């Protein structure tokens with residue numbers, strides 16, 4: 756693996772939320788936003804794919820039912836083009852200003868979802884993503900882990916699960932866990948079935964530590 760740079764190397768703190776569909780990433784990013792605001796800690800909230808001018812167009816291309824077929828390699832390149840632009844336009848400038856950057860999904864989602872489709876080797880997708888992101892790794896990745904078969908009683912998630920098949924989502928979960936296990940010091944793996952409050956307190960504790968509080 757090539758050289759890596761963390762958010763703190765650039766002067767800020769880079770926090771990423773990862774996990775399967777409906778695991779609670781957006782819920783927890785909102786709670787973290789509330790806490791950072793209350794503590795008057797300069798921060799931005801962002802997400803992938805799509806939170807840049809180019810990313811919005813890429814997101815439309817990849818997710819719109821109006822699009823034609825997109826082969827696996829083209830899809831991987833599009834998601835990674837989104838990342839490159841997002842870092843350049845949004846994430847890195849904020850980190851250089853000393854801000855906390857909270858990002859809903861990042862490299863691990865690309866590896867887990869693309870790799871779980873079995874069309875591409877997850878290690879190769881990881882190499883591509885590291886190149887696209889110039890080795891920027893989160894100071895902490897919060898992985899909201901949940902068995903996709905159990906879920907947390909979420910009908911929307913269940914619909915998507917049925918659409919793509921249980922096996923696919925089980926492999927997505929395993930990819931996330933494997934990535935966390937490879938660099939345990941950079942991850943906070945939490946049981947997504949815990950209460951919102953329990954989860955948000957664990958996240959705050961970790962982020963406060965990264966801020967030296």
Ligand SMILES: Nc1ncnc2c1ncn2[C@@H]1O[C@H](COP(=O)(O)OP(=O)(O)OP(=O)(O)O)[C@@H](O)[C@H]1O
Pocket residue numbers: 774775776777778779780781782783907909947948949950951954
């Ligand atoms: N800890 C929790 N326990 C029970 N339900 C939760 C918990 N956290 C979130 N939820 C509920 O689960 C649903 C999905 O949450 P949320 O939208 O935050 O997930 P997500 O990971 O952002 O999903 P997506 O992958 O679709 O963006 C919402 O209805 C939310 O209110």
Ligand SMILES: [Mg+2]
Pocket residue numbers: 780781782859
């Ligand atoms: Mg969400």
